[in-house]
Amino acid sequence: MTLLRSGSASDTGLVRSVNQDLAVETPTLFAVADGMGGHAGGEVAARLAVDALAAAFGRQPTGAGLSQAVNEANSVVWEHSRENPELRGMGTTLTAVGLVNEDGHDVLALVNVGDSRSYRFHDGELSQITTDHSLAEEMVRTGELTTAEAAVHPHRHILTRALGVSSDVAVDLWRIQPARGDRYLLCSDGLTNELEPAQISEVLSSVSDPRRAADLLVQAARTHGGSDNITVVVVDVVVGEDVDADAAPVVAAVNSDFAPAAEEAGAGPPGEPEEYPAAVADEKPPGRRERRRAKRRERRIARGRRLITFRTLLFVILLGAVLAGAYYAVDWYDTNSYFVGVNNNELVVYQGRIGGFLWYNPVEVKRTGVTTADVPATYVDALHAGVEESSVASALTYVANLEAAKNCELNPSSGFCAPTPGSSTTSPSTTAGSAPPTTAKAP
Ligand code: MG
Numbered sequence: 001m002t003l004l005r006s007g008s009a010s011d012t013g014l015v016r017s018v019n020q021d022l023a024v025e026t027p028t029l030f031a032v033a034d035g036m037g038g039h040a041g042g043e044v045a046a047r048l049a050v051d052a053l054a055a056a057f058g059r060q061p062t063g064a065g066l067s068q069a070v071n072e073a074n075s076v077v078w079e080h081s082r083e084n085p086e087l088r089g090m091g092t093t094l095t096a097v098g099l100v101n102e103d104g105h106d107v108l109a110l111v112n113v114g115d116s117r118s119y120r121f122h123d124g125e126l127s128q129i130t131t132d133h134s135l136a137e138e139m140v141r142t143g144e145l146t147t148a149e150a151a152v153h154p155h156r157h158i159l160t161r162a163l164g165v166s167s168d169v170a171v172d173l174w175r176i177q178p179a180r181g182d183r184y185l186l187c188s189d190g191l192t193n194e195l196e197p198a199q200i201s202e203v204l205s206s207v208s209d210p211r212r213a214a215d216l217l218v219q220a221a222r223t224h225g226g227s228d229n230i231t232v233v234v235v236d237v238v239v240g241e242d243v244d245a246d247a248a249p250v251v252a253a254v255n256s257d258f259a260p261a262a263e264e265a266g267a268g269p270p271g272e273p274e275e276y277p278a279a280v281a282d283e284k285p286p287g288r289r290e291r292r293r294a295k296r297r298e299r300r301i302a303r304g305r306r307l308i309t310f311r312t313l314l315f316v317i318l319l320g321a322v323l324a325g326a327y328y329a330v331d332w333y334d335t336n337s338y339f340v341g342v343n344n345n346e347l348v349v350y351q352g353r354i355g356g357f358l359w360y361n362p363v364e365v366k367r368t369g370v371t372t373a374d375v376p377a378t379y380v381d382a383l384h385a386g387v388e389e390s391s392v393a394s395a396l397t398y399v400a401n402l403e404a405a406k407n408c409e410l411n412p413s414s415g416f417c418a419p420t421p422g423s424s425t426t427s428p429s430t431t432a433g434s435a436p437p438t439t440a441k442a443p
Helices: 041-059 063-083 134-142 147-151 198-205 208-221 286-335 379-383 390-408
Strands: 002-013 021-025 029-037 091-102 106-111 117-122 125-128 172-176 181-186 229-238 250-254 338-343 346-351 361-370 388-389 408-410 417-419
Touching: 002 021, 002 029, 002 208, 002 286, 021 041, 029 041, 029 229, 041 063, 041 106, 041 250, 063 091, 063 106, 063 172, 091 117, 091 134, 091 181, 106 117, 117 198, 134 147, 134 250, 172 361, 181 208, 208 229, 250 346, 338 379, 338 390, 346 390, 361 390, 379 388, 388 390, 390 417
Parallel strands: none
Antiparallel strands: 002 229, 021 029, 029 091, 091 106, 106 172, 117 125, 117 181, 172 250, 181 229, 338 346, 338 388, 346 361, 408 417
C-alpha cells in the first residue's frame, strides 16, 4: 500500500500581472500546468488541460490511462482554441504524477509535455526525471550546448512540445516504484529559472512539511527575481512498498502502456525517453512521415514563440520612436521660441516659452541695457508678462522701437512722431500711440 502526502504553492511572481500556472492536488493525482498565449489564453489553456486530465484519469486510473488523459487534455485545449479565435495559439505545459495500481502493485505514473519539470528527491539527492521540450534542450541533446549554457540560452523558453497547439501530442511517460521517504517535486519553469538545484535541495532536505516546503521554494524564487509565474507541488511517499529505495527504478516509456517491469522494459535512464508521435507509439517506432509531422509541429511551436518575441520587440521600437519624436518636437518648439521680459527693471530677451513649457525653463540670451523707464509706460505691464518674438533679432528690434517711441513727439500735422530734442535715439519714427512696428502682442 502506498500513501502520499502533498502540498503546493503558486505565485504570480514579481513581473507578470496574472498567474497562468495551475497546480493540481488530489489524493492520487498531482500536476503543474504553465499556460501560454495572450492575456487570457494561458489561463484558459491551463484550466482546460488540468480539468480534462483529472476527468480522464478518473475514468481510467492507470499508467496508460494517465498518458491517454494527457492526449484528451490536448484535444480539449486544441478544439477550444480552434472554436474561439480570440484564444487561438493558446497552449500549456503539463507535468503530472498519478498513483495507480497495476498487477497488484502500486506505481507512480509520471507524464510530461513542455518545460515544466518533475524531480525525485531521494536520499538527499535531487534528480530531474523529465526532459524539457525546448529548443535549448534539443541543442544539449545534439551536443551543440552544455547544460550550463542551455540554462541561460535565449532559446531556452522556445518550446518544441506543448498541449493545445496541434491535434495530437507526444507524451513522455515514466513508471516509478514508490519508495517510502522519497519526495517528488513538480514545478513550472518560474522555479527552475531562478533557483539552482542545490538551493532546491536545501529546502527539500530541511523542511518536512510539503506545504511549507512548497511555500518556501516559491518565496525563494521570488527573492531571486520572480520573473515568471512560480508553481510548486511537493509529493511525499509517507507509506510505500517495502522496496530497496536505491533499486526503485525510474523507467521511461513513451505515450504507451507501462512496461510490465523495470527489468523487462530495457528503457533508458531517467530524462531520456525517446520521442514517439502519439498515433503510433503503442505499436511501433515512428515512420519517416510521422517524424516529419513531429518536426513540422516543433517548428510551428518555435515560430509561434518567436513571433511573440518579434511583436514585443516591434512594439518597443515603435513606442521608442514615438517618444523620441515627441521629445524632439517639444525641444524644437521650445528652443525656437523667444520673448522679451523684464528682470530688475531691465528688458531682457529670453529663449523658451513664457512661464516655461514642460521640462524647459526660459533661458536668458540677451540683456538689452534698456530699462522700463526708457519705454512708454503703457507697454510696461505687457513686458512684465512677456512679449513673444520670433527671433533674438526681432526681439531686439522690438526693444529699440519701444525706446524710440518713448523718445518721440507727435507731429500734429503729419500724425507721425519725431525724436524728442536732445534724445540720443536714432530709431525711425512710428505712429504715435500705436504699437511699435513689430510682431509684439499689443498690451
Ligand atoms: Mg512559465
